[in-house]
Amino acid sequence: MSKILDEHVFTSESVSPGHPDKVCDQISDAVLDSCLAKDPKSRVACETLVGHNLVVNAGEITCSGIDSINTEKIARDVVKEIGYDRKELKFWHDSFEYISRIHGQSPDISQGVTEGEGLFDEQGAGDQGMMFGYACNETPELIPTPIALSHRLLMELDKIRKSGKIDYLRPDSKSQVSVKYVGGKPQYITTVLISHQTNDVPLDKIREDLVKIAKDVLEPTGLLRDDTEYYINPTGKFVLGGPYADAGLTGRKIIVDTYGGVGSHGGGAFSGKDPSKVDRSAAYYSRYAAKNIVAAGLAEKCEIQVSYAIGMARPLSINVETYETGKVDNVKIQKILESGQIFDFRPAAILEDLNLLKPSGWSYIDSAKYGHFGRDMFPWEKTDKVEQLKKAL
Known part of the structure; x- marks a missing residue:
């Protein structure tokens, strides 16, 4: 293993529940939750695709109560709860086309995972x-500083959006925090980036509001400086967002889901998979x-x-x-x-x-x-x- 550089800047990002890929992760995991509630021994590998007025579920589910699980209703409920609940957002819970291509788990996989059915007596790993x-x-969370702070920003912004305190915020957003390290220790925040979907309001107003929120969230860390830079909606406009503007897939935010790029990653995604999948x-x-x-x-x-x-x-x-x-x-x-x-x-x-x-x-x-x-x-x-x-x- 190489030593950590004595001085460097490390950046991590987070994405909001309204980000297209996260919409997919939440639908997939909502299906998993429903299956486990019906049958704790369920085998679930549920993938979701969202796009322009479209939600697709595909994958393998074996569950004793599957006939009573309405995956379309689950998808619509999740989309509504996230905040895509009105026509003006272009993608909303009442309008999208829904397609399901879900089938049972392969028996070849099942026999290796189910206790007593494969070559070994014990329950085996669901994959290599x-x-x-x-x-x-x-950090108090015992995760790296850049990803911890990126998450904190979006949690606060989502809370404010749902409360209606800032009524022009829409569901899709991303954050990014860059931290200067010296001798392996975080010293200060160099830049804060927030891209947030909004109604069509003046950019100066958006920047003023979101910089204030960012400072309120990050000030207690002691890592802000007078020369910390803030970038808010740097394209100049972010009105069209969510699945209307960009397709999404389950499992495409594996670095956001883990440690923000710090350490290693085995490549496997989490959402939509029952825990027999290692x-x-x-x-x-x-x-x-x-x-x-x-x-x-x-x-x-x-x-x-x-x-x-x-x-x-x-x-x-x-x-x-x-x-x-x-x-x-x-x-x-x-x-x-x-x-x-x-x-x-x-x-x-x-x-x-x-x-x-x-x-x-x-x-x-x-x-x-x-x-x-x-x-x-x-x-x-x-x-x-x-x-x-x-x-x-």
Whole structure:
């Protein structure tokens, strides 16, 4: 692993629930939530496409209550809840054409995942691949500063939009925050970028309002400076947005969903997949382990890679990297993870440990906006293994 540059600027972006790709993620995860509510053993791989007056669902679903699940109604309800609820937005919940091409899961995949049906007795991984989890002590959320701040901006803007406090805001928006690092530590914010869909109002008014909101959100961090630059709707106009202006697909914002480009990514998306798919569940569990390691003070930064073969329960490999910030040797942490004593990376154990089949106090659609990491509502964000790790290491 290369050392972190002594001085550099790192940038991360976030996108709002009204962004076309995020509309898709939320529809896909709303379908997943409905399936798991009917049948916790559901197998779901639901993809969504949105475009000009169009929503398409495709993929594989095996669920004992599937006949009573109205995927079209789910899609329309999600679109309405996001805020595409009136004709003037060009794309809205009452008008779009809906197409479904959903079918059952392949039996060849099912036998490798279902306990007792494949070559191995245990429930196997739903696919091959490698997944990563990451944590650092830069923010209270234990995620990198640029992505944390990008999410915070959009959460506040969406709250203001829905409250009607600023009545010209529309659902589609993006944010981007650039942070200067020195010696691996965030020092100050160099630039803030917000592109927000609006009614046709003067750009000067939009810039004045949104810069004020950005400063209110970011000032408490102590990272703003007098020379921090703000870019608001830099094309000069952003009235047409959402699926009317740009097509969207499930799983196309994997960096927004994770750590904003910090660390590594295995390439797998999350939304629309039930947790038998290790693309999702093992990435959550890797984050869970990495966050507890950092919360325990064993490292300032920690990245965990885990890899699987489809149909096999035990990971093929587990790798730990602390970027020279570890208080104990990486190999010692790795051996603890491999032992399964504190964290058990077998798919069935992950489902049980994080209660992923019967969410309580959260739902998968919650994870489809503002990133999957850094909010305490999710079970993979708990730090209940800290004392065990300290004792073991």
